[in-house]
Amino acid sequence: MMESLFDFAQIKALLAREDFNICFDGMHGVAGPYAKEVFLNKLGVPAEQLMRCDVLPDFGKGHPDPNLTYAADLVKHMGVFDAEKKDAPAFGAACDGDADRNMILGKNFFVTPSDSVAIIVAHHKRIPYLSKGITGAARSMPTSAALDNVCAEMGLPLYETPTGWKFFGNLLDANKISVCGEESFGTGSGHVREKDGLWAVICWLQILADMNKDKPIGELVHVEHIVKDFWKTYGRNYYRRYDYEGLETEHAVKIFERLAIHMQEFTSKAEGNSSVNFQYEDPIDGSVTKNQ
Template sequence: MARTVETTPFADQRPGTSGLRKKVPVFQQPNYVENFVQSLFDSLEGFAGKTLVVGGDGRYYNREVIQTVIAMAAANGFGRAIIGKGGILSTPAASHIIRKYKAFGGIVLSASHNPGGPHEDFGIKYNIGNGGPAPEKITEAVFARSKVISRYMIADIAPVDIDTIGTTEAAGMAVEIIDPVADYAELMKSLFDFEAIGKMFASGFRMAFDAMHAVTGPYAKEILERRLGAPVGTARNFVPLPDFGGHHPDPNLVHAKALYDEMMGPDAPDFGAASDGDGDRNLIIGRGIFVTPSDSLAMLAANAHLAPGYRSGLKGIARSMPTSGAADLVAKKLGIGMYETPTGWKFFGNLLDAGMATICGEESAGTGSDHVREKDGLWAVLLWLNILAVRSQSVKEIAAEHWASFGRNYYSRHDYEAVASDAANALVDELRGKLSSLPGKVVRGLKITKADDFAYHDPVDGSVSEHQGIRILFEGGSRVVLRLSGTGTSGATLRLYVERYEPDPARHDLDTQAALSDLIAAADEIAGIRRHTGRESPSVIT
């Protein structure tokens, strides 16, 4: 039985680049989840009788919100809900399920790489029928509706058993609980040479995959160990936990330090990898070498033809603006299109749907292809395994050969987390105000050739996205980029990206931070990072 409940608006329900993210206690306020979900449904048209995919990364409050979404979807007229068993669906798997079963859309419950727990982060994101994140026209419509909403619709139903595979009914809507891994695993099998990878494992190849007690644990256990024959124990921390075991599920060198230390040790496995809270990011480490996400994108693109799903070649490569230009050099050699977009996977969706790009990536450890419309952590790991199996070389050897062919883009990202929002905005506003005066100036011996606030003109739909990050370019191809991130829930995260191109193979073994030291100092002098933030050093360096 559906009923209408009166409500009053909340002022803070504007979705960011990855949906609405807040602390759990915010979502636990009476009517908070209901208001946002109803604002979403009110902003969509034509879903009566259609299918809605629902799942999340297993973080705290995931199961409760799934029950709310089921009751509201039924009351609002959806015909079917497809839900991962236990409420589990990785973000790339959710994208695949939407596409495979031709669903109207999907609700993904996750705050990605952010911590989970009773006082940590939660998120609700909507993906459209192509499997990708909702475009800005939808998220802005949701926000506009949330400011005036006066009622929501919900069905009075008993909690649905989401732990048993099968189909039940809820207020006239079919509720189908599915194996969250099976469809995704079959997709991976269609893209990669499982036989070659299996033979590599059978020959003694050793791998360590840290699932960080997050969503990719069940996927890694099934694909790596059961289907590819990797030894039991290859997938570590593979049980998803509501608080991710008390850890931060972000696969970087700070939060996956134990894996990094092992891979740099005397008895390191051949290959190390990790994924994040919702399974869309990846960390790649070879024995004795960390591969930056920017370099990983370039190396995957250069070698993708070794995997069955990409033997016909790439249509193009896309990267976010802050990502290094390493992939640009690959695209140039392959004679294919190269697209520089703002940060946010939704900007890749148009290029993928239009057949203009095959592989996309972001420096924030997100890489993927046209197989889904989200970045995909395990996909990147499997493509690396396919490349290693075919080339019979180590990660370090493949990287050295790549840099010898294309040159090396020394690259690093410095994150200043939880900066007071007024201080972060003051820094950006001050820097924007002097961009026109920077070209021609010399800072720390580096001559500035160009300074701008990046704007993206979408080649598919003609839309324009402005103020996407401040770029300062120097003679010789070096650059620094500054932008505020929209993925946190407290204060602002200031990101500084630093890049130097080095064509000389004799200089490809430098320490990255040392190679970038003059650019880092110049960035602080130009932008006044320490002066504005009061920080002597970044929170995280990757």
Template sequence: MSQGGKVEIVQTTPYEGQKPGTSGLRKKVKVFTQPNYTENFVQCTLDANGAALDGSTLVVGGDGRFYCKEAAELIVRIAAANGVSKLLVGQNGILSTPAVSSLIRHNKALGGIVLTASHNPGGPENDFGIKFNTENGGPAPDAFTNHIHKLSTEIKSYKLVRGLQIDIGKVGETSYTVDGKPFVVEVIDSVANYVRHMEQIFDFGKLRDFVSGKSNGKPLKMRIDSMNGVTGAYVREIFLNRLGAAEASVVHTTPLPDFGGLHPDPNLTYAKDLVDTVAKGDYDIGAAFDGDGDRNMIIGSKAFFVTPSDSLAVIAHYLEVIPYFQKNGVHGFARSMPTASAVDLVGKKLGKEVFEVPTGWKYFGNLMDVGRLCLCGEESFGTGSDHIREKDGIWAVLAWISVMQHTGKSIEDILKQHWSVYGRNYFTRYDYEECDLEPCNEMMATMEKNITAADFAGKSFSSGGKTYKVKQADNFNYTDPVDKSVATKQGLRIVFEDGSRIVMRLSGTGSSGATVRLYIDSYEKENVLGQASVMLKPLIDIALEISQLPKFTGRTAPTVIT
């Protein structure tokens, strides 16, 4: 047993702005590396656990971005001083967000500290983040993060074992004595537990035969892009070593502190290299992940794009081809409110509960914990199931390969068949970034007043030869069926009688401006093979008319189209 050293009490003063969101605290690296900044936030995060911290086990790891390893080593020294009994630390500080959730659940840990700014760019000039996941493996709820913030405004000191030396690059367990109490740091293989978990969910033998071509004489040609984020080692172990794909099937699998200059956000804009490569027609499936591995994008041959809303619906339809769900049953589906309602149609046909929740993965966790939900997703490229309490990019790709293996069809043909049964939800998101906040607030207030007026329901709107009749309209509120907590003002939504929807949300950052997000979900029962931009235009025009967005923002076009 090594001598860990003595607990030091270090005097400090609060920093403003240490208020974590659902996805933790995200700031520039230069903010986190200010004297005592990270120490303060970690101390407050530990303190928010109260008496449960003493003798506890915690998981620590992150996406490998700049400052990840140094922050992990610092957390070890702070945890040692605060009565934590054991830390499970990913080798070199590397753990994907889904892997952290899995480790928390498998080890019955008190929680985990995840070092990530998700899909934000990395490097010394870019972003870093810290978030806490609780004992169910999911992101800390509002009450917990509010407690962290309150503590951060009052902090006067933090605890540290300055002399504790730890090499988190070497797998193994080290025991220390800290002020006479045992403290254990186990540096773990970053991928082993997660890969075992996937093997329990999917039939790797069947998938290996399919990928190699043994089962049908035609190897599956895949292009899996880790975008120099955390998933590299997981992708190599699962797709190359376990499923037998060729080395050329995977790219950008070395986690880099700046993601090699890539923006690790798996969408058509930032995963352009993947899209351009698959567009040539040489691959059956393309997939990309974000920095911390919880988001995914799926494309088929010739870069046939699968919207996250459609991805969720297709997986829901075929869920029982996956052994985990054969064994445990299918217990309901959910989506975030802005996500297209394609999965609702699957739930209705299969006789399953479908939940519509606010944006934020924590809202799914409560429903999973009581067995009412087993599959969920968000339009922002997140898909997951109740195997953990985070969205899970690699899981989603394995689910898609399972569906391809089961049906023997291409991704495009799977989608076309799905649409022929359920109809198609054409979907897009328009982001108007850095708008003036005051007129945006006025726009939202005016629109809310108009759409909640007594005579709005029943109105018809026409454009481009299409007519939509309003069924209901409101500012979305959500009462959690489990803990009865209420989330209000989650976005303006207009639902039409055919199931089409307009959703508008405002994300504001004080006086520095706001992002307006406009979501268009245009349902077609028959015309399912149209060009999305053409099919969406009538409802987009109606949305701009109802919201008066060009008038209030002065914008004639969005900054980003997803």
């Protein structure tokens, strides 16, 4: 399927450049065999550029979550927190245990999931599967507004949904959107109606391949260049997520009850100009989701 969605010849040319190499981390999950088939057998990537692509039932006693914490080996190899690491690969990526989520890295650079989906939409014409046009895009409520900025500039419908892929599924089924994503490292499109980590990774390789097709050796357009140019064009959005682990349900309920009481007070604070108790009415089935 991937060969029908992308220009593998163009991507293969990028991967053959002497100034471009990658590191893909399968995290011992099911993405590994697919990564081997695509990167090794189809695109000619050397085996040493793939890590943890053998499937293990216990994920090698690791936590197969593609983020800066649990993909620490990849993050270190890419020099994300070490700008002095000059031998870092040009491109890095990881997929989680069931291959539906992804993390994108550049040389000494981390791409937030919110920026990643927005950049895919901004550059969708470089991706054969999306090049004829997209119907719209969607993001989950906790995801930054980077995608909103792109859709506004391109005149595309933008849907903000509650957390949960089922809301994207309704929009994809109705052809209201072509691309969707969430800050928890999930990205997807209508090709499978689900999150697809490897698809997102290849989207980035396709964008890089197209942007570098006429660039001489030594003048490579890097992931960092793409993201910073995106910020210049659409602005840079910041967001913060707090995870409370091991919290008793009754305590969590009390926290949100207190937040609801003081919600209006937050609008006068210096930290922001609005506060929202998110509510969503599904435009497809009319269902209503409250208290997000």
